[in-house]
Amino acid sequence: MSELGAYAAALDDTRWGQDQAKKNCKSLQSEIEFQQSRLGARLSRVVAPIADELIGTKGRSRFIADAARFDAIWRSSPAISAAFEDVCDAAQRAGTTTRQLRRLTAVLASQVGEAAEGPFSIMDTVAEELVGRDWPEWVTDDRHELGSVADRLAKAKQSLVSAPPICRVVVWLVYDRAAVPGMRLEAGRITFLRGEWALPNALDGGPNDFPERGELRTISEDVHWLEPLHQLSLGPESRIVLVRVDLGERAVAGAARSARQQVDALVSIAAEAGGVAWVDTQKCVVMADGQPAVISGGLNQASGGGVFVDEYGVGATAEILANASDQLSEALARGPMPLSLAEALTTLREARLTDHRDVLFHNLRAVTPRVATALEDHAMELISVTLGVSGNSLANALESFERDRRTDHLLARQIVAPFDGPWGMQQGADYRALENTIRMYDGDRSHISLVAAVSLRDEILRPDMPALLRADLEEALEASTDPEAERRLLEEATKESGVLRKRLRRVRNAINHGLPLSAAALNSARPYSERISRVALNSVLSWFKEGGSAAAALESLSAPVKAREKRIDQGVSLIEDLQTD
Known part of the structure; x- marks a missing residue:
């Protein structure tokens, strides 16, 4: 329903x-x-x-x-009571099979919802009440009188229909192969703490105070694996991060899963951009009104380091995560990411595993191009759902954006082509100085100044320049100064983008329906699929950050295209527009 x-x-x-x-x-x-x-x-x-x-x-x-x-x-009390009585009736009826009981119990679990999932769920509680004791024998030696069948049935039914208590819920998670810049990082209601700093300060009486210190001490009284984790965190190759997620006022049921979805989504931003994925140790503490309510068990899965320590990958992830946390902190303080956005992030993280640091250095199985394309297709659907727009509307905006990007990329590539080839390498220091005026670096990104390139045209175009380099450069300079030449490049890019979009659609259909698909068709569509999925992701993250409308998110993709078309129609060249800015 x-x-x-x-x-x-x-x-x-x-x-x-x-x-x-x-x-x-x-x-x-x-x-x-x-x-x-x-x-x-x-x-x-x-x-x-x-x-x-x-x-x-x-x-x-x-x-x-x-x-x-x-x-x-x-989900009402009368319906849950009726379903419980159906289970009881079937259990007392001669000839009832286990299969029939499982079917009726599954109905009851679906009514209860998240409270029926995981260890120590409401279904476990009801089962214990029906057999007449509150805890399994291995937990305590205290025995409770069985009581009458009617009393046990009434108690079990009351447990099922009682609304779960609403309390202040906080979830603690533990990740390995992880790091954050500094010792503590906040992203709205999510707080990241380096294990080698937070645990000694909380459990050994270290000198550094922090807001979560008292809560960690409270946890340590009941969580058996925290002290071994503390000792492990002191190792020289420890890469453990504790994550605290404040979920606010809610029921305890489903809290751990909700917290993991939010943390995994945030970490996926870094992993999708090329950073290494964190390893979830599956350790978890759910606190209700300041006291541990659910504690995970099991062996300590945190490695504390291994033979290979990927300092660069872990460090790069930390920097990207810090930037994402800073950008999204206010939005995350307002509320959690929509589940569709969180799933889109984790889906695109998996799609990037065709050639990724996790594959090269951390033994993750590579994703094939076919699977990556299917994952990107799924992520695009999730992004459309998040924005509340049709998939076709999003695809139209992305196609326009791609047309603009292709044109700008072509101009930039042709402007710097003389400096990148063997001929440019043979020129003297004065030619290198020209390049430094035209191309500037910001970290691993380069910025091309068309204004500088046009003003230095005569110095760049040397008599002995190869004909191909000269043709490329002259075309780029002409498109920068002549609106009609720029229009011709845009028209060509429009046709190319349209063809790529249709090709990608055929490739997706072939993948989804098992139709014949050549390697050439698949590989030629991969760059377009990866690019538009990344642009769509950036757009929806900006939408989440700003808290604006879906229309504004699509407009941010198409507005530059419309402005460019209007400028060309008015006879204003690209270089004139840049000089005006």
Whole structure:
């Protein structure tokens, strides 16, 4: 039912009336009818009226409202009580199989939601109450009187229907092969702490105070693996980072997963940009109102270093993470990333594993170009969902952006071509000085000054310059000074971008449907797919940072293109526009 309501909400009225939407709705309605036939008798009587209404609903807005109403009824105390009684009835009925009981119990778990997942879930609690003790035998020797069957059933039912308490929830996670600049880094409600600094200061009475120090001390009283982790963090090759995620007022159930999604998304920004991925040790403490409520168990999985210590990769990741944290801190303080954006980030991180530092140095299996393209396609859909725009609208904006990028990239490449080849290397120091005037470096990025290139045209164009270099340079200089020459380059880039977009669509269809696909077609579409997915990611991250509208996010991609077209129509050259700025 929730899936049907979400599908209706994702469409507009025009698309809702199309044949594809009708087919999808019919498929979902068929599944609803099937699932309804498998409910127990008591629960079926509770939900049947609204389910029948939903199956017969035609209008989109009515679909959305009925689905929301069904979801509220499905998770209500009467519905949960009915499902529990269905399980009990089946358990007492002769001939009931384990398969039938599992089916009815799965229905009950779906009503309870996140509280039914993981160790020490509400389902574990109910099972213990039904057999007449509060804890498994290996936890405590205290025995509780079994009580009557009626008392045990009443207690178990009460546990199921009671609303989970709402409290202040904080989650602590532990990552290996990780680092942050300095010792402490904040990103909204997420705080990163270097293990070799935070643990000694908290547990050994070190001299440095920090806001989370007292909380770590509280955790240490109950968490058996924290002291071994403390000792491990003191090793010379330790790369352990503790992460604290403040989830605010909420139920404890599902908190660890929510925290991991947010941290993994933030780290994925660094990994997608080329940094190494952090290793989740699966260690976790969920605190409720200042006290540990859920503590992970298991062996200590933090390595504390290995044979190869990737200082450069870990350090680069730390710097990128610090920059991303600084950019997104205010947005993360307002609230968590949308789940669709978090998934898009982790998906693109995996897509970059065709040729990545994690593959070269950390033994991760490389992703094939086919899989990378499919992952990028999925990420683009998630970004569209995050922005609330159609995939076609996003693709149109990206195609325009790519046309602009191709033109600028061509101009820059042709401007500096004389300096990069063997001929340029043979010129004297004065020619190198020209290059330094035209091309400036900012870290690993270079910036090309078209204004300087045009003003130094005669000095760059030397008599002995090879004909090909001369032709490239003269074309770039002409496009920079003549609006019509620039228009011709843009028209060519428009055709190329359109062809690439259509080619990528054919490649994606071939991958998704197992159609024949040549290596040439796949490899020629890969650069375009990777570029537009990266541009789309930057755009949606800017949208999340600014808290603006989806229309503004798309406008940020298409506005420069429109401004360029308007300038050319007015007869203003690129160099004149740059000199005005």
